[in-house]
Amino acid sequence: MVKNVMLYRKLKNTYFWFMVIGFTLFTFIPLFLILKHTFTMGWNELSIDFIFNTPKPVGEYGGGMSHAIIGSLIIISLAVVVSIPAGIITGTFLSEFPKSKVSSILRTFIGILSGTPSIVIGIFAYVIMVVPLKSFSAWAGSLALSLVILPIVTRSTEEVLKLVPITIREAGLALGFTRIKIFYYLLIKGNRRALSTGVILAISRSMGETAPLLFTAFGNVYLSYKLSGPMATLPVQIFNYASSPHLEWQRQAWTGAMVLIMIIFSINVLSKLILSSSERRM
Amino acid sequence: MMDNTCNNKKNDENINIVLKVKNLSAYFADNMVVKNISIDYYEKSINAIIGPSGCGKSTFLRSLNRIHETVLDARVEGNVILDNIDIYDPSVDPVEIRKKIGMVFQRPNPFPSMSVLENVIIGPKLHGGLSKNALIELAEACLRRAAIWDEVKDKLNKDGTSLSGGQQQRLCIARALALNPKVLLMDEPTSALDPIASAKIEELMKELKKHYTVVLVTHNMGQAARISDYTSFLMSGELIEHSETSDLFTNPKNKQTEDYIMRKFG
């Protein structure tokens, strides 16, 4: 009887092993497939043409997504210039003034913002910018992306600063530093590496965001530098092409997707390298 | 040099050796922390292991129920023979062995998501073979043997962690006893407890020795002197001396033993 129980337990153990290993293996199959398909489909169209040219009319071969690539660069740069400093300041505020009433409201709002679906963020930007100005614009797109980036940078900054021991701040006070000097020189500058990781991750997240741009920057067939008008962006362009019935455009969509993944992966790997090298230094 | 074997021979034929440790060595990767120790443990006795911090006493203890090897890069050489079976024989399943050699840890660790009753019977429940009623009866018997029944009989369904530290430790002892082991390994069981709770457990251990063989690691020499029958002194992974407790403390044969005892007591 007891021997049977032991056997049963051993069988359960082996079964469990197989299930866990099986499930784990299957978890990687989509990653493998997605990367494989994106690269095999996207590689064909990759050319100088693609990166530096604007689209040709349907039916004509060639053309590229340069307008979308440039548009993305412009909109993301605008968003970054505003949201990164704002995020770092907000994160510092939350970490250094944790007890104030403003902090609790702020923390709640940032928490809500970070959990908001990106399409709703796009609608937020729409109601506050597109409606009053009666036009899609790069500004609105940047606002939307800023709202995506802000909570990420805020949270990561707060986490990094929380780990800094109190003695560092006390040392600054003992030297007669104002709190501002402490924040800027000791806390922010002193933890540049760790903070950069959060910043870089936030930027890479925003590069792939499509939904917030759908009705803010909207998109443009032509290359445009006008910030107050609609502008093409890489993810939206990929989406439009992929949803279209034209085979030509679908192929270009794959190439765009491949370029996008390459950029995002490189950024992620870069940030992991920065973080690990800073850990080694410590 | 020093012969790392038990140098005490019992003349009385009636007292059996229940656990025989032969040339046991334990490693963490290439670091040898237990060096070729041999000891015989007699049944129904309390055997204390003392020595300075880091001398390998915990590692030695954990090698006796094959817990040491579950850590990364850890391994064991040598033999530990229980009931004529070497527990390190490749054909032996560690899971089976741990039914016969129980362990109580330094910090009480009743399972957090389980009640007092569930904690006590989890051992036999896992290994199977007993009906629900039999399990409950067994639980009462073990809780009585662990001198905690009166304190918890009304709280059997409460969370295991709701008890005080000393009570939790006695609960863990009851949990170990539920499997009716031959040998009970105790790794500094009172070091995380207050003096009153410690005293209760020492009383308990004296009762336990009537039914089980106890191997006790302790950094408290007073405890070793008070309750153990035999004491081993370890230093840097080596067995320096092993003899009857009274002999070891009053008449240590080895200078290192004497120094250690004097330093701690004097």
Add this chain to the structure above:
Amino acid sequence: MLLCQQNLAKKLLMVFKMKLTAKLEERLGISLMYIVVLSIIILIFVMFILLFKMSWPAITKFGFHFITSKEWNPVKEQFGAWPFLYGTIITSILSLMIALPFGVSSAIFITEIGPKKLRIFLGTSIDLIASIPSIIFGMWGLFYLVPFIRETLTPLLKNSIGFLPFFQGPSFGISLLAASLILSIMIIPIISSLCRELFLSVPVTYKEAALALGATPFEKIKLAVLAPSITGIVGAAGLALARALGETMAVVMVIGNSPHVSLSLLSPGATMASILANEYAEAGADLHLASLCYMATLLFIVTMLVNSISRFIIKYFKPKAFRGL
């Protein structure tokens, strides 16, 4: 004597100036911080209000019936959100059911079972999935998963469990099922990485206690790792659910965006997020736009609730794993 006094006066003046500029710097700096922080709070607050204001025409016209009415017809100006609520709930819950075993298993493998060197590689790979933009999931879903469902999976399902109402009707691949599958792939990394944190924060001593009682490896994991982490796993599932509720791009490309309720998973449908992406840019008439905004508000509220409850669960019961959420 006079020189000494002059120097002393100079020094005092310098110190005074320094103190003045320090005070100024402090005042300006802290004020700047407050300005930034307050602007953000005001901005977010204004956005809530404006969204609510834009939804107002639809709220007044449809009230709570909005949630239950089935008809979504821009032409007839009849707007009911039930088809999208249905689609959202079905796809999210189904995706969670599929993703949980994968997420938890991979976390167990990485923290308990796997060889040491493999752990970092596996952990990084799973996090890599999380960084893939959702349109790429959508594209892959549209060009690979959808045909797969249409040609391979559907016959398989129909032959085995086709009698169930969930698998009736024609299947073009573009379906609730496709959306659920894509969503599940996307939320596995969330569950996996959260569970990894949970399992790592379990004290070793419980695992040792289990081993000392003669537990098999499976029993040890069940007793000492899974049982104490159950509430944490529930919280992780909640966060994953919240993510699935709001996911847009991947869903919009594979679900068909058909505003109809259907029991069959093989038929097209729509979620709140996907219909927003689909119709928002073209919504001209005020009521149409207002209804979409109303739906966006609902989506926002639901997501916020699920998120808050999940975060509360994890923070309250498993504070060690909460760091960085």
